[in-house]
Amino acid sequence: MEVFTRDDAGYAVVADPAFLNAAVIAGLYGVPASGVQIFRLPQLRVVKISFPRPVSQGSLRDRDMHAGQHHVPLALLPLPGTP
Known part of the structure; x- marks a missing residue:
């Protein structure tokens, strides 16, 4: 997954490890935090998040083949500061 931001201020929010980290992703997606990788790309204002799929892509139990x-x-x- 990628999080694209419009400007530097938005990037600063989502790139902050206190806001978005492996433990947060593990909790949201029910995956082990040890398998989560987060790549912060400030030049592009993008945060890329990677973790193993719970089932093989295209398998009988795959409910979202293209991860859409x-x-x-x-x-x-x-977001921080919002209810």
């Missing part, structure tokens, strides 16, 4: 809905738990994460 993976963003939903992250999108529902409240």
Whole structure:
């Protein structure tokens, strides 16, 4: 998953390890924190998040073959300073 931000202020929020870290992602997606990798790319204002899929892509139990809905738990994460 990638989080693209519009400006430096937005990037500063999502790139802050106190806000977005392996423990947060593990809690949102039910994966082990040890398998979460987060890459912060300030030149592009992007944070890339990677973790193993719970099932193999295209398998019988794969409910989101192209991971098109993976963003939903992250999108529902409240930003700092918001209710």
